[in-house]
Amino acid sequence: MxxxxxxxxxxxxxxxxxxxxxxxxxxxxxxxxxxxxxxxxxxxxxxxxxxxxxxxxxxxxxxxxxAHELCGQVLRDSAFGRRNEDAGTAEPAADGPPAAADAPAGGGNASFLDGEVADHMRWRRLVAPAFRTRKIAEYRHRTEEVAHRLLDAALDRGGDFDLVTDFASPLPITVISELLGITDVDVDRFAHYGLVTGRAIDGVRSVRQATEFREAAGELDAMFTALVRRRRDEPGDDLVSDLLRPQGDERLPEQEIIGTCQLLLTAGFETTTNLVSNAVLRLLSDREQWEALVADPKLAPAVAEESLRYDPPVQYSIRVVRDTLHLGGVTLPSGTVLMLVLGAANRDPDVFPDPHRFDITRPDAGQHLAFLSGAHYCVGAPLARMEADVALSVLAERLPELRRAGRLRRRPTAALRGLLNLPVSSGR
The missing domain is CATH 1.10.10 (Arc Repressor Mutant, subunit A)
Structure with a gap:
């Protein structure tokens, strides 16, 4: 520049x-x-x-x-667009939520996140098979292996470790990389991509941040361009190869596949990293509930759902009104930008009794909107849930005396909520 x-x-x-x-x-x-x-x-x-x-x-x-009801209505109603179709945003906008809050993770390449409903559903039909129940069951065994290996490595270095950098981040990075067929995974570099693109969702706040975003997007583009072209000549047993195969009359253009892969990589681990770290932080702040999980690790799915409700990884999402309408008694002209505050909707007292209390036995926690709703419901939600289940149950089984061991650092973002660091002690 x-x-x-x-x-x-x-x-x-x-x-x-x-x-x-x-x-x-x-x-x-x-x-x-x-x-x-x-x-x-x-x-x-x-x-x-x-x-x-x-x-x-x-x-x-x-x-x-x-309001939970209104957020759900907007998410499910085609009268509200994913983004301003006239914006054509290829990079996050500067310092504000209207164009930034759902900015694509991959720079100029298209991805199914950006598309309106018709295009989105076309992409979703091609991507969704990788996240079906049978596939998730296949990934689970490998996820368990990775979780145990990461804990072994952390404990070999001593009784204290960082829950985020040593466990919650490399676990989903490794899994989503294997799903995409990426070899020679650089966990630290991929975590950097996630941090840079995640910060950009809040809006670019400096020239340096804009430069970092462009550099990260360029590196991801180069990596996936090479991977897609290699898989076109040498198909494998991975999602990129699946996306390259025509499904009937449907075939995704190369640039759409590259953009989709960039999104799946960063979104595929960011949500789970934040989900696991937020859940563990809350559990370690309430020993009674941590001990309940230790006593019965099968409670891990319930812990994940309550954490998604109580402290969701994605705090808000943006929609745009297509034509003038009424919502909650308010007239919204065409083009109105809505910030759906998911973190607030998930604590709506009209839906969740005593909403500010973290309770892993809460029966209605699954009504949260952490994975959105409607046509844009998160296609990777089953994978994130499985990874969180494995991560939480393995921690509870192997480290029953786990405790906080230092000051935490939070992500410097409002849209994505999670931790950069969470020092813990294994009690050994």
């Missing part, structure tokens, strides 16, 4: 941040969220938004929805 363009870009970013700051100081709750004022605990802020009514108008250019 030429120096003059960098200066202009930096000036625009500074101006937009100043605008957000000004609105936040005047009481705009969404602007406060976007300025990362409440990363440690955003839930009181969500309750403040909820108290203002079912649809909260922010000066950030969005209207925030916190």
């Amino acid at each position: 030429p120096n003059a363009e960098k200066l202009r870009s930096a000036a625009r970013l500074q101006y937009k941040r100043a605008v957000l700051w000004s609105h936040a100081r005047r009481g705009d709750l969404v602007c406060r969220l976007m300025l990362h004022e409440h990363l440690a605990d955003p839930y009181p802020l969500y309750e403040g938004i909820r108290a203002e009514g079912p649809v909260y108008r922010s000066r950030a250019g969005v209207q925030a929805v916190t």
